[in-house]
Amino acid sequence: TQLLEQSPQFLSIQEGENLTVYCNSSSVFSSLQWYRQEPGEGPVLLVTVVTGGEVKKLKRLTFQFGDARKDSSLHITAAQPGDTGLYLCAGALWSSGTYKYIFGTGTRLKVLA
Amino acid sequence: NAGVTQTPKFQVLKTGQSMTLQCAQDMNHNSMYWYRQDPGMGLRLIYYSASEGTTDKGEVPNGYNVSRLNKREFSLRLESAAPSQTSVYFCASSAAEAVLRGADTQYFGPGTRLTVL
Numbered sequence: 001t002q003l004l005e006q007s008p009q010f011l012s013i014q015e016g017e018n019l020t021v022y023c024n025s026s027s028v029f030s031s032l033q034w035y036r037q038e039p040g041e042g043p044v045l046l047v048t049v050v051t052g053g054e055v056k057k058l059k060r061l062t063f064q065f066g067d068a069r070k071d072s073s074l075h076i077t078a079a080q081p082g083d084t085g086l087y088l089c090a091g092a093l094w095s096s097g098t099y100k101y102i103f104g105t106g107t108r109l110k111v112l113a
Numbered sequence: 114n115a116g117v118t119q120t121p122k123f124q125v126l127k128t129g130q131s132m133t134l135q136c137a138q139d140m141n142h143n144s145m146y147w148y149r150q151d152p153g154m155g156l157r158l159i160y161y162s163a164s165e166g167t168t169d170k171g172e173v174p175n176g177y178n179v180s181r182l183n184k185r186e187f188s189l190r191l192e193s194a195a196p197s198q199t200s201v202y203f204c205a206s207s208a209a210e211a212v213l214r215g216a217d218t219q220y221f222g223p224g225t226r227l228t229v230l
Contacts, residue, residue, distance in 0.1 A: 004155075009153075031217060033217070040224075042221025042223055042224055043203075043219075045219065048217055048218070088155050090156075095169065096167070098161065098162075098164075099207070099209045100146070100161050101158065101219060102158070103158075105153075105154055106153075106154065
């Protein structure tokens, strides 16, 4: 069973603070995705990283893929209340003619004004 | 262009009843997936399908069956519902060939909230 451990599970911070969410596994992934999910909705993709060591930036969000493609991090600079939500990482593994995705347990972020 | 649609949105079953969750996508994707999401947890893969006529077990397949009816539709069936199957069910689709371009995206439906009493 492949596992993708995500930490922390919960995070409550003040507006303007920085934070980092981690996603770790013993499996090597073809790619790793980060999603954000709002209550009552399905996850929405934020970014996909493919190459070991790759760094991608999306405004105040910085995503990094580990050199060995087993782990990833999401860093948010100067968090805002609009960043509140559930953040999920998902690793892609080739299986039975397609990619299957293993999801982390999620990080529930609350940013207080 | 509706993306991924799921029906029903809500369902309440009694233990032992059966039902089928429907999913359809209009993005011409080959790969489709069924997940369940329990409170405080991420998504767990139930079944997935690489193409029409093929299906494979994910992490938690027990108690479920699936049918990939055609390229657009992928249904999930609970033959004899149990309280442990109370969850939110998400269907997703993706273009698997886009993974190595860094362009893979799973598109999710709005979910079906199922309660088994």
